[in-house]
């Protein structure tokens with residue numbers, strides 16, 4: 145399969161990223177196809193967000209080659225690529241004005257802006273924004289302001305926003321961070337639903353916790369200090385051996401059905 149095959153949504157070939165003389169990523173080769181749902185796991189500072197920034201074209205590699213949706217990063221129109229990739233990150237979430245109506249938080253993604261001003265949206269866009277809020281279980285909050293939402297409700301609103309442009313690729317950076325147990329379980333269930341949806345885009349979800357891997361996620365990439373420890377199908381990659389190497393301590397992984405749990409050995 146060539147990197148430009150339409151099935152390949154992310155293709156990293158021997159990628160390195162350096163900043164201030166430090167390697168953030170080292171020799172990463174990784175390929176994601178349209179029907180795959182990936183989880184990226186690793187400790188703080190392992191390079192997970194850097195990897196997502198490469199995949200979304202927000203960052204250029206120091207060495208190696210990155211293709212996203214068939215476009216070579218560094219040689220493509222980023223504005224066009226951005227509408228084809230849905231992203232939720234803490235950095236983006238911080239830019240959402242507290243006084244913004246929830247419906248508009250989703251709607252404004254159609255223009256790649258945060259904060260509604262004078263853009264004109266058609267009835268179809270309005271209807272799509274509400275349908276997405278409904279899919280994420282927060283349609284009842286559409287007229288509330290973003291600042292009044294709980295953290296879990298905000299996270300679901302951000303995912304609805306990321307889906308607004310009907311992206312070919314969805315990148316989720318720690319979507320369950322800061323959620324209580326109920327909020328996490330609700331989010332995991334909604335992401336599992338999305339993962340099983342044939343119409344849904346390819347997905348990459350960054351997390352620190354195996355408990356947050358939604359059923360239906362097919363593959364995992366484990367990162368430590370900018371390097372790949374293991375990658376492949378979830379069942380073969382989320383093991384005690386690989387997780388211990390990734391997090392640098394002896395760990396045991398338990399699997400119950402299609403959910404995982406990890407604890408110190």
Ligand SMILES: Nc1ncnc2c1ncn2[C@@H]1O[C@H](COP(=O)(O)OP(=O)(O)OP(=O)(O)O)[C@@H](O)[C@H]1O
Nearest residue numbers: 163164166168186187188189190191192193194195
């Ligand atoms: N512009 C920069 N200059 C120097 N170092 C950087 C820069 N950006 C990131 N880093 C460092 O690169 C490393 C990887 O960062 P990254 O955010 O990708 O990690 P992460 O796995 O997402 O971490 P976390 O789980 O804590 O969010 C970190 O040690 C970080 O301090």
